Amino acid sequence: MKLSLGPVLYYWDKEQLGRFYSEMSALPLDVIYLGETVCSKRRAMGLDHWLGLGRELQAVSPAQIVLSSLTLIEAASELSSLRRLCDNGELLVEANDMGAVQYLAERKLPFVAGPALNLYNGHAVAKLLDCGMIRWVPPVECSATLIRAVLDQVAELGRALPQLEVFAYGHLPLAYSARCFTARAENRPKDDCQFCCINYPDGLALSSQEGQALFTLNGIQTMSAEVTNLLADYAGLQACGADLLRLSPRAQGMVEVVEAFARVRQGEAPPLCVDGCNGYWHGQAGMLRVEEAGLC
Amino acid sequence: MQLVCPAGNLPALKAAVRHGADAVYVGFRDDTNARHFAGLNMDDKQFDAAVAHIRQHQRKLYVAVNTYPQPQGWERWQRAVDRAADHGVDAMIAADPGVLGYAAERHPQLNLHLSVQGSATNARALAFYVQHYNIRRAVLPRVLSLAQVRQVAASATVPIEVFAFGSLCIMAEGRCHLSSYITGESPNLCGVCSPAKAVRWSEDAEGLSARLSEVLIDRYQPEEPAGYPTLCKGRFVVDGKRFHALEEPTSLDTLDLLPKLAAMGVEAVKIEGRQRSPAYVEQVTQVWRAALDAHRLAPQRFTVKDQWRQVLAGLSEGSQTTLGAYHRSWQ
Numbered sequence: 001m002k003l004s005l006g007p008v009l010y011y012w013d014k015e016q017l018g019r020f021y022s023e024m025s026a027l028p029l030d031v032i033y034l035g036e037t038v039c040s041k042r043r044a045m046g047l048d049h050w051l052g053l054g055r056e057l058q059a060v061s062p063a064q065i066v067l068s069s070l071t072l073i074e075a076a077s078e079l080s081s082l083r084r085l086c087d088n089g090e091l092l093v094e095a096n097d098m099g100a101v102q103y104l105a106e107r108k109l110p111f112v113a114g115p116a117l118n119l120y121n122g123h124a125v126a127k128l129l130d131c132g133m134i135r136w137v138p139p140v141e142c143s144a145t146l147i148r149a150v151l152d153q154v155a156e157l158g159r160a161l162p163q164l165e166v167f168a169y170g171h172l173p174l175a176y177s178a179r180c181f182t183a184r185a186e187n188r189p190k191d192d193c194q195f196c197c198i199n200y201p202d203g204l205a206l207s208s209q210e211g212q213a214l215f216t217l218n219g220i221q222t223m224s225a226e227v228t229n230l231l232a233d234y235a236g237l238q239a240c241g242a243d244l245l246r247l248s249p250r251a252q253g254m255v256e257v258v259e260a261f262a263r264v265r266q267g268e269a270p271p272l273c274v275d276g277c278n279g280y281w282h283g284q285a286g287m288l289r290v291e292e293a294g295l296c
Numbered sequence: 297m298q299l300v301c302p303a304g305n306l307p308a309l310k311a312a313v314r315h316g317a318d319a320v321y322v323g324f325r326d327d328t329n330a331r332h333f334a335g336l337n338m339d340d341k342q343f344d345a346a347v348a349h350i351r352q353h354q355r356k357l358y359v360a361v362n363t364y365p366q367p368q369g370w371e372r373w374q375r376a377v378d379r380a381a382d383h384g385v386d387a388m389i390a391a392d393p394g395v396l397g398y399a400a401e402r403h404p405q406l407n408l409h410l411s412v413q414g415s416a417t418n419a420r421a422l423a424f425y426v427q428h429y430n431i432r433r434a435v436l437p438r439v440l441s442l443a444q445v446r447q448v449a450a451s452a453t454v455p456i457e458v459f460a461f462g463s464l465c466i467m468a469e470g471r472c473h474l475s476s477y478i479t480g481e482s483p484n485l486c487g488v489c490s491p492a493k494a495v496r497w498s499e500d501a502e503g504l505s506a507r508l509s510e511v512l513i514d515r516y517q518p519e520e521p522a523g524y525p526t527l528c529k530g531r532f533v534v535d536g537k538r539f540h541a542l543e544e545p546t547s548l549d550t551l552d553l554l555p556k557l558a559a560m561g562v563e564a565v566k567i568e569g570r571q572r573s574p575a576y577v578e579q580v581t582q583v584w585r586a587a588l589d590a591h592r593l594a595p596q597r598f599t600v601k602d603q604w605r606q607v608l609a610g611l612s613e614g615s616q617t618t619l620g621a622y623h624r625s626w627q
Binding site: 071072073074075076078079082083097098099100101102103105116118119120121122123124127128139140141146149150152153172174175176177178179180181184185189190191204205206207208209210211212214215217222224279280283284285286287 | 364365366367368370391392393394395397398413414415416417418419420421423424425427428438439440441444447451466467468470471472473474476477478479480482484485509511512513514515530531532533534535537538541542543621624625626627
């Protein structure tokens, strides 16, 4: 299985992004996704900056570079940015909205279907294959059983399977809103957010009144509080037919994460026990750690 | 503008018709629709009666088949589409590309509306559904500001329906897995959010606790009104502060925006609440019928009557209403 580095979901400044990707470029990653997928107001990096970064990475790393599109496209300005991104002329695009799918299909460009597209059955996947999808990242709430069933249904329809990429590590992106919850937590209106999410490079923790960690606020995106980690489920990922494992960036410790996955890929036995949740993969509530997987 | 009202059962449908709904939307009694709640929705016999009642009163009937099928349940969604088409309903409301594709191919005469669960928030996304499934209308998610609705309505090639009143999703519909993260069941796959079977109430010295899969969603003191523990409407702790970190219990009410929605060419306004009682449907339909009629007769003189506001506030979550995302300040 190949290893991919998902797009950075948080708002990091240019320097932090530069340091991060210079570290990542030395690691055994097969695909690196770049781009802003959460909030169009995060303007530290424009399309040209991302393309420039992509070229720099291509010069030093053998990884395929992919440009990820914004997920929630509301304003006309966001739509025109999306069009420019799809027309970038250099990099493969990850579509995170049907608007992106439509632009890319009209241009007959191949694309990655990101986890924010609602593809839950073989008929839906087949339609996107018609539109140019070459790789499928299922919605994060899909179980191994469901993903396998979808691919079997695609095969029954007589279609060649897309590459399968599974979200295997990181805070799970769970929801998108018109409202910015980081600004709300700071009592700021969204229109005058002062880009406050830049102060939370790993998001802002939300817990229950009993102190149970529930979610991570990341601007208009709500993520899981728990980090999902499917390293102990490596055999199951292989059996499911995963071609790529997506590791979603965090501000700290990503080198160790990539190296841990890379070691298992090279033949080291997967750990019996890792921190993190894996409920979705096993068809349970996402926040759970499923004991039969040997997680503790 | 057309008034589209919800019905979770036959009495609600009759109330909607009696009080002036132009169209009523219903679901079948299974997980093919996004209000898959115990005791709700229509079995075969009730659906037959609903069709007959709608025909007799010359209104429109829409059927929501708007969840996302998994491969092992695919036939159930096919049957739901066939049933809707065979009864000659006026439209089927759907979100899944597979379901839409099946309907468009098998039943080309069936009008298709893109469900809010399709999460199409821009004209290009709508163009996808128009091109591939020839949808005749699209319901916009409740995340757009009024200016954005105007832009989408002006640039889309398909008529637009917007939510006018009812419970408010704070997240873009179709793009929220919060419920499955906590309970294992999601709107997209199971047609439920914060399912009732996961709810547990308990009372102790600290107050009345509302839990979802044992996660504390909110805790109320004796003087505080307690609401259903929809997980995005609980009080949580962020940075040491306890508050409604995502959303207060409140309902969307857009009576004030009616003239603007009409001016931008919105084709239909939708009332949320198939899970609500016939009395709710009756009262909301009455108010909105009166408002739409008043606006149609004298658009320049349209004002929102206090009595309308009072009725709607009484039916709202937490007795509060909001303009929601339509008003930028809410965002």
